[in-house]
Amino acid sequence: LQKSFAGSPVFWSLWGSPLALLLGFLGFRRWQARRGEVDPEVLRRQRARKAAQLHLQNAHHHLEQNQARAFFDEVSRASLGYVSDKLHIEPSRLSKPLIRERLIASGIKPPLIERFLQILQTCEMALFAGQDDPARMRSTYEEAEGVISELEGKL
Missing domain, CATH: 1.20.120 (Four Helix Bundle (Hemerythrin (Met), subunit A))
Structure with missing residues:
Protein backbone atom coordinates (compact mmCIF):
# COMPACT_ATOMS: atom_id res chain seq x y z
CA LEU A 1 0.00 0.00 0.00
CA GLN A 2 1.62 3.18 -1.21
CA LYS A 3 0.49 6.56 0.15
CA SER A 4 0.07 9.52 -2.14
CA PHE A 5 2.40 12.44 -1.51
CA ALA A 6 -0.37 14.88 -2.50
CA GLY A 7 -2.37 14.26 0.66
CA SER A 8 0.47 13.83 3.11
CA PRO A 9 1.26 16.23 5.95
CA VAL A 10 4.61 17.03 4.32
CA PHE A 11 2.82 18.09 1.13
CA TRP A 12 0.45 20.39 3.01
CA SER A 13 3.23 21.92 5.09
CA LEU A 14 5.32 22.59 1.97
CA TRP A 15 2.31 24.00 0.19
CA GLY A 16 1.22 26.23 3.07
CA SER A 17 4.61 27.55 4.19
CA PRO A 18 4.98 30.21 1.43
CA LEU A 19 1.53 31.54 2.29
CA ALA A 20 2.39 31.57 6.00
CA LEU A 21 5.65 33.39 5.29
CA LEU A 22 3.89 36.00 3.17
CA LEU A 23 1.24 36.61 5.82
CA GLY A 24 3.94 36.78 8.49
CA PHE A 25 5.92 39.33 6.50
CA LEU A 26 2.86 41.50 5.87
CA GLY A 27 1.94 41.33 9.55
CA PHE A 28 5.47 42.30 10.53
CA ARG A 29 5.43 45.32 8.20
CA ARG A 30 2.11 46.44 9.68
CA TRP A 31 3.46 46.02 13.18
CA GLN A 32 6.54 48.08 12.26
CA ALA A 33 4.40 50.82 10.74
CA ARG A 34 2.23 51.00 13.86
CA ARG A 35 5.27 51.24 16.10
CA GLY A 36 6.71 54.01 13.98
CA GLU A 37 9.81 52.06 12.91
CA VAL A 38 9.18 52.67 9.22
CA ASP A 39 10.13 56.08 7.95
CA PRO A 40 6.99 57.82 6.62
CA GLU A 41 9.03 59.25 3.74
CA VAL A 42 10.03 55.74 2.69
Whole structure:
Protein backbone atom coordinates (compact mmCIF):
# COMPACT_ATOMS: atom_id res chain seq x y z
CA LEU A 1 0.00 0.00 0.00
CA GLN A 2 1.62 3.18 -1.21
CA LYS A 3 0.49 6.56 0.15
CA SER A 4 0.07 9.52 -2.14
CA PHE A 5 2.40 12.44 -1.51
CA ALA A 6 -0.37 14.88 -2.50
CA GLY A 7 -2.37 14.26 0.66
CA SER A 8 0.47 13.83 3.11
CA PRO A 9 1.26 16.23 5.95
CA VAL A 10 4.61 17.03 4.32
CA PHE A 11 2.82 18.09 1.13
CA TRP A 12 0.45 20.39 3.01
CA SER A 13 3.23 21.92 5.09
CA LEU A 14 5.32 22.59 1.97
CA TRP A 15 2.31 24.00 0.19
CA GLY A 16 1.22 26.23 3.07
CA SER A 17 4.61 27.55 4.19
CA PRO A 18 4.98 30.21 1.43
CA LEU A 19 1.53 31.54 2.29
CA ALA A 20 2.39 31.57 6.00
CA LEU A 21 5.65 33.39 5.29
CA LEU A 22 3.89 36.00 3.17
CA LEU A 23 1.24 36.61 5.82
CA GLY A 24 3.94 36.78 8.49
CA PHE A 25 5.92 39.33 6.50
CA LEU A 26 2.86 41.50 5.87
CA GLY A 27 1.94 41.33 9.55
CA PHE A 28 5.47 42.30 10.53
CA ARG A 29 5.43 45.32 8.20
CA ARG A 30 2.11 46.44 9.68
CA TRP A 31 3.46 46.02 13.18
CA GLN A 32 6.54 48.08 12.26
CA ALA A 33 4.40 50.82 10.74
CA ARG A 34 2.23 51.00 13.86
CA ARG A 35 5.27 51.24 16.10
CA GLY A 36 6.71 54.01 13.98
CA GLU A 37 9.81 52.06 12.91
CA VAL A 38 9.18 52.67 9.22
CA ASP A 39 10.13 56.08 7.95
CA PRO A 40 6.99 57.82 6.62
CA GLU A 41 9.03 59.25 3.74
CA VAL A 42 10.03 55.74 2.69
CA LEU A 43 6.39 54.64 2.79
CA ARG A 44 5.35 57.67 0.76
CA ARG A 45 8.00 56.90 -1.82
CA GLN A 46 6.97 53.24 -2.03
CA ARG A 47 3.31 54.13 -2.45
CA ALA A 48 3.85 56.89 -5.04
CA ARG A 49 3.14 54.65 -8.04
CA LYS A 50 -0.03 53.27 -6.48
CA ALA A 51 -1.34 56.76 -5.70
CA ALA A 52 -0.56 57.91 -9.25
CA GLN A 53 -2.37 54.85 -10.64
CA LEU A 54 -5.48 55.72 -8.63
CA HIS A 55 -5.49 59.25 -10.04
CA LEU A 56 -4.96 57.90 -13.55
CA GLN A 57 -7.87 55.49 -13.10
CA ASN A 58 -10.04 58.44 -12.11
CA ALA A 59 -8.72 60.34 -15.13
CA HIS A 60 -9.63 57.43 -17.40
CA HIS A 61 -13.17 57.49 -16.00
CA HIS A 62 -13.42 61.22 -16.74
CA LEU A 63 -11.97 60.60 -20.20
CA GLU A 64 -14.71 58.07 -20.93
CA GLN A 65 -17.32 60.57 -19.67
CA ASN A 66 -15.70 63.35 -21.75
CA GLN A 67 -15.27 65.54 -18.64
CA ALA A 68 -12.22 67.49 -19.73
CA ARG A 69 -11.69 69.67 -16.66
CA ALA A 70 -11.89 66.76 -14.21
CA PHE A 71 -9.72 64.64 -16.52
CA PHE A 72 -6.87 67.13 -16.75
CA ASP A 73 -7.10 67.84 -13.03
CA GLU A 74 -6.62 64.12 -12.24
CA VAL A 75 -3.73 63.74 -14.69
CA SER A 76 -2.10 66.79 -13.11
CA ARG A 77 -2.63 65.37 -9.61
CA ALA A 78 -1.20 62.00 -10.66
CA SER A 79 1.90 63.60 -12.17
CA LEU A 80 2.58 66.18 -9.48
CA GLY A 81 1.76 63.78 -6.65
CA TYR A 82 4.08 61.17 -8.10
CA VAL A 83 7.13 63.44 -8.31
CA SER A 84 6.28 65.01 -4.96
CA ASP A 85 6.30 61.60 -3.27
CA LYS A 86 9.26 60.15 -5.17
CA LEU A 87 11.52 63.19 -4.91
CA HIS A 88 10.48 64.30 -1.41
CA ILE A 89 9.24 67.70 -2.54
CA GLU A 90 6.60 69.34 -0.39
CA PRO A 91 3.45 69.99 -2.45
CA SER A 92 3.61 73.69 -1.61
CA ARG A 93 7.11 73.90 -3.14
CA LEU A 94 6.30 72.11 -6.40
CA SER A 95 7.40 74.09 -9.43
CA LYS A 96 8.62 73.12 -12.87
CA PRO A 97 12.17 74.42 -12.29
CA LEU A 98 12.47 72.51 -9.01
CA ILE A 99 11.01 69.35 -10.56
CA ARG A 100 13.47 69.63 -13.47
CA GLU A 101 16.38 70.19 -11.07
CA ARG A 102 15.48 67.20 -8.88
CA LEU A 103 14.87 64.89 -11.84
CA ILE A 104 18.25 65.83 -13.33
CA ALA A 105 19.90 65.24 -9.94
CA SER A 106 18.23 61.80 -9.85
CA GLY A 107 19.86 60.88 -13.15
CA ILE A 108 16.78 61.12 -15.36
CA LYS A 109 17.59 61.83 -19.01
CA PRO A 110 16.49 65.26 -20.37
CA PRO A 111 14.08 63.88 -23.03
CA LEU A 112 12.06 62.07 -20.35
CA ILE A 113 12.08 65.19 -18.16
CA GLU A 114 10.79 67.25 -21.07
CA ARG A 115 8.01 64.73 -21.74
CA PHE A 116 6.98 64.92 -18.08
CA LEU A 117 7.00 68.71 -18.05
CA GLN A 118 5.03 68.76 -21.30
CA ILE A 119 2.28 66.73 -19.59
CA LEU A 120 2.14 69.35 -16.85
CA GLN A 121 2.04 72.12 -19.46
CA THR A 122 -0.78 70.40 -21.35
CA CYS A 123 -2.79 70.00 -18.15
CA GLU A 124 -2.27 73.65 -17.19
CA MET A 125 -3.33 74.85 -20.63
CA ALA A 126 -6.41 72.65 -20.59
CA LEU A 127 -7.42 73.67 -17.07
CA PHE A 128 -6.92 77.38 -17.55
CA ALA A 129 -7.68 77.78 -21.26
CA GLY A 130 -10.58 75.34 -21.41
CA GLN A 131 -9.35 72.81 -23.96
CA ASP A 132 -11.48 69.69 -24.28
CA ASP A 133 -10.38 67.87 -27.43
CA PRO A 134 -11.05 64.13 -26.85
CA ALA A 135 -8.07 63.08 -29.00
CA ARG A 136 -5.77 65.34 -26.96
CA MET A 137 -7.21 63.94 -23.74
CA ARG A 138 -6.52 60.35 -24.84
CA SER A 139 -2.97 61.14 -25.98
CA THR A 140 -2.28 62.99 -22.71
CA TYR A 141 -3.57 60.02 -20.71
CA GLU A 142 -1.39 57.56 -22.63
CA GLU A 143 1.65 59.82 -22.36
CA ALA A 144 1.15 60.28 -18.59
CA GLU A 145 0.90 56.52 -18.07
CA GLY A 146 4.02 55.95 -20.14
CA VAL A 147 6.11 58.65 -18.53
CA ILE A 148 5.19 57.63 -14.98
CA SER A 149 6.02 54.00 -15.83
CA GLU A 150 9.40 55.04 -17.23
CA LEU A 151 10.13 57.22 -14.21
CA GLU A 152 9.18 54.37 -11.88
CA GLY A 153 11.89 52.24 -13.45
CA LYS A 154 14.51 54.94 -12.92
CA LEU A 155 13.67 56.54 -9.56
